[in-house]
Amino acid sequence: MLNIIHETKDIIIVNKPAGQLSQGAKGFDLDLVSEVMTYNASQGKPAYAAIINRLDRPVSGLVLIAKNKSAAAKYSTLMQKEGGFNKQYEALICGKLSESKGTFVDYLKKDGRTNTSAIVPADAAANDKEAKLSKLEYEVISYDEVKDITHVRIHLITGRHHQIRVQFASRRHPLVGDYKYATADCGMDNAVKAVAFKRNQIALCAVSLTIENETFRVTPEFSIG
Structure with a gap:
């Protein structure tokens, strides 16, 4: 329904x-x-x-x-348009971020054959028309030391394919449940066991959408506790 x-x-x-x-x-x-x-x-x-x-x-x-x-x-x-929508997300990520808030800026390129995206080095992106500037801001909501999971709030400034998933995973902090972009030693298995998940779910939720000065919000299906 x-x-x-x-x-x-x-x-x-x-x-x-x-x-x-x-x-x-x-x-x-x-x-x-x-x-x-x-x-x-x-x-x-x-x-x-x-x-x-x-x-x-x-x-x-x-x-x-x-x-x-x-x-x-x-x-x-x-x-x-950049800033046309104000899109806020919440996510659970593996590990502890070194900073309580920050900005990620990368160039992302989509591979349609594998339905994945990857970061392109800035010097190579200058000559690659398919590499798109990708930017987000994040802020830590909480960190669970026992589970080694961080709850973050994300302001998505650009909207690229798999952007949030790729940008966090590239910094060795993949989203909980996102095996597509996880590295072998990121602690994903332990993180997944610590959070109750449905099939076909990763810990990412579009929690807030502001359109023409009106904001709509929902609560994520997931939590650390």
Whole structure:
């Protein structure tokens, strides 16, 4: 069932659970866009749904979906602008960060064949049109010394493919449950055992979305305690 946070004639904001696809793929799992289209039709409205900020399948949180073509064009353009949306995330990461707050700036390049992204050195990125500037800010909420897990709040300034996952993992602090980017010696297995997880879930949630001076919030499905 859709967890609707906010709805107008033009948009709908939904709290997507971890494990659900944002958009359709091969298979029979009900993706979020199809679910919204069915909901719109049940309300006697056009069965149209255009996702604006897609979340990876194992990620939970707020997703903005346009209900008509004009709204889709408007909000897609807004999202492409730096600072167009204020997107806040919370995550659990392996290990303890050296600083309680900071900024990560990298160049990321997506590999469509493997559906992964990787950091490109700055000198090489200057000559690589596919390497995209990627920036986020983080702040530590808490650290559990026994579990060696840190709870962080993240302000996503740019929105690149797997950006949060790659930028933390590249600093040897992968998100709990994110084996795709974890290194062998990061303590992932112990971290996963310490947190109750569903199938197809990593410890990342889009907790806050500010659009046109209005902010919407949800609580993550996960916690250290």
